Amino acid sequence: DVKVTQSSRYLVKRTGEKVFLECVQDMDHENMFWYRQDPGLGLRLIYFSYDVKMKEKGDIPEGYSVSREKKERFSLILESASTNQTSMYLCATGGNREVNQPQHFGDGTRLSIL
Amino acid sequence: QQQVKQSPQSLIVQKGGIPIINCAYENTAFDYFPWYQQFPGKGPALLIAIRPDVSEKKEGRFTISFNKSAKQFSLHIMDSQPGDSATYFCAAPGGGATNKLIFGTGTLLAVQP
Numbered sequence: 001d002v003k004v005t006q007s008s009r010y011l012v013k014r015t016g017e018k019v020f021l022e023c024v025q026d027m028d029h030e031n032m033f034w035y036r037q038d039p040g041l042g043l044r045l046i047y048f049s050y051d052v053k054m055k056e057k058g059d060i061p062e063g064y065s066v067s068r069e070k071k072e073r074f075s076l077i078l079e080s081a082s083t084n085q086t087s088m089y090l091c092a093t094g095g096n097r098e099v100n101q102p103q104h105f106g107d108g109t110r111l112s113i114l
Numbered sequence: 115q116q117q118v119k120q121s122p123q124s125l126i127v128q129k130g131g132i133p134i135i136n137c138a139y140e141n142t143a144f145d146y147f148p149w150y151q152q153f154p155g156k157g158p159a160l161l162i163a164i165r166p167d168v169s170e171k172k173e174g175r176f177t178i179s180f181n182k183s184a185k186q187f188s189l190h191i192m193d194s195q196p197g198d199s200a201t202y203f204c205a206a207p208g209g210g211a212t213n214k215l216i217f218g219t220g221t222l223l224a225v226q227p
Contacts, residue, residue, distance in 0.1 A: 004157070031213045033214075035217075040123065040219060040220075041219060042120070042203060042217045042218055042219035042220045043158070043203065043217040043220075044217075045208070045214065048214060058214075090157055090158070092157070094213040094214075094215075095213055100145070100146035100165075100207065100213070101213050102148065102160040102163070103160070103213070103215060104159075104160075105157030105158050105159065106157050107155065107156050107157045108156075108157055
């Protein structure tokens, strides 16, 4: 089974802090994704990466950046956290170069910005 | 941006009932339509997926019906059980060669005993 591990289940930070969310996968997948999940809005793509050091913006990249220095690890960075970034953050892997492959999700990090 | 519109937002059925969740898409080039199931405290997990060359796909008690002309697809859960209570998301390809998905807004299903 694919295992996607997010470093924290719950995180509380203060406005203006730099926040790092970490995600590690064990399946050697090239594609990795960061989503945020909010009630009534579903899953919205923040950033994704299709290879080491490669990244592309998703639908809501503002206020976020990402880092992928190793294939198995994909980090989401909130440069200066704001209260409107309080949300559930989900990391996923999505196979390799083929399209239409299942995405495998971690269990999420519930982030609260005070 | 291409969208996937999902309804209803929430649904309550009695055990044994057949909840139906509907999704509509815009891009006729979409060729893969997965459904994900999410339990509280867990990430979404792939439940079942369909390609537009078939009109229906069944896996156990879960069935996807696909209407290509109407650009709609639906999830039916036969003989629903309390353990099926979860949030369900439909999705469609996000374009490009990167396996991106566009997700619907989710349906919270409660199956009452």
